[in-house]
Amino acid sequence: MRLFPLLLALALASPALAEDDDAPAGLLAGPNKQTLPEVMLSVGEPLGGPWALKSGTYYEVEITADGSGEIGLAGGDFFRAIWVDEVVIEGLEIRPMGLHSVEFDQAGTMEIGFVAVKPGSYVLEIPGAKGSDQRLAITID
Template sequence: MKGALFLAASLLFTGAVIADDDDDKQELGMAGLLSGSNKVDLPEVVLSVGEPLGGPWELKSGTYYEVEFTADGSGEIGLDISEFSRAVWIDEVVIEGLEIRPYGVESIEFDDAGTMEIGFVAVKPGKYTIRIPGSTGKTQKLDIEIK
């Protein structure tokens, strides 16, 4: 019994994985969740006055995603991402080559045309929404489900 507990604890702390016969299982590289084999690029979200945000997204918990938010400069546009950012681990936010590594993000806003890339790991299963604050239209939000 003690030997089995010691083995389980040592595997937990060393990060070792016991292989099983599941051929569908995706193998991760040395970087684990952040390895290239675990990365998925999401469709670009284009921010333009009166245009839909896109989606919906169906994400898998434990997968690393990157998404670009691009504003066309047609107006000042912000996004409330607070609900969503509490369900993911944000690795980085990249703006014009500058990398920011935040604990979380409440909102983002574009005053002019530009692109922002956000890399994150989906963590908490559930349904979430990214929305334009103050808008009520069905297309002015992006519905997200993490499974």
Template sequence: MRYALIAAALLAATSAFADDDDAPEFGLAGILSASNSEDLPPITLSAGQPLADAPLKLKSGTYYEIEIEADGSQELALEGAGFFRAIWIDEIVIEGLEIRPLGIDSVEFDEAGTMEIGFVAIKPGRYELRVPQSSGDLQRLDITIE
């Protein structure tokens, strides 16, 4: 009897959600569906240059892809353990090689190259990515997850 009541409650809850016009409409891939993804402007690693033109504002539950481009002018890294723990990383692609890590703290470019990171924003808050041991605002990217 108890299982029948639980099943009826779940059925009522899911049918009420299915009729909700505000409910997100994803494809068979769920939150990884193309309708739930967005490309972000690239991050540029270059000696003395800003990382990005503006701060990033992300929405929790949305899939994003971002390219990190290094021009090779200097060996540069990008750290942001707080941000990397607030997202779920689907994959990192470097020269056609796909990496599916459990998590990362930082990335580093010893020479020119491009890396693409696909991720789902999860935990709302304010975060930053920065060049390690730098103090200037140009070497920091502020990120907000709503």
């Protein structure tokens, strides 16, 4: 006897598992999403933060550059500790396998949607910047 078809039949017949419009539908469900404060990229200006994230939660963040210079954010350790769902730039959705850094050559905004996965302490920083306010401290619990 195969157990899987029996378990599947029981699960489908169970009223506890019946479709509920108010029930979360997993990691990407609305109740599991949180919006982080916008990150503003401007030469010599602080990045903001810190962020305290929870593993398993879906986050969306807008990163905006004001065009004051070619500026980026690097954070390979952070980007390896999350699952990147999508990067949206001017309505174009990119679904990458991962990121190491992002860079703006001109003014613009991108939105990154991701799930925090690996607990730890991380940073996003402007490459080559020396000030501590040019780093965004991130903790995933």
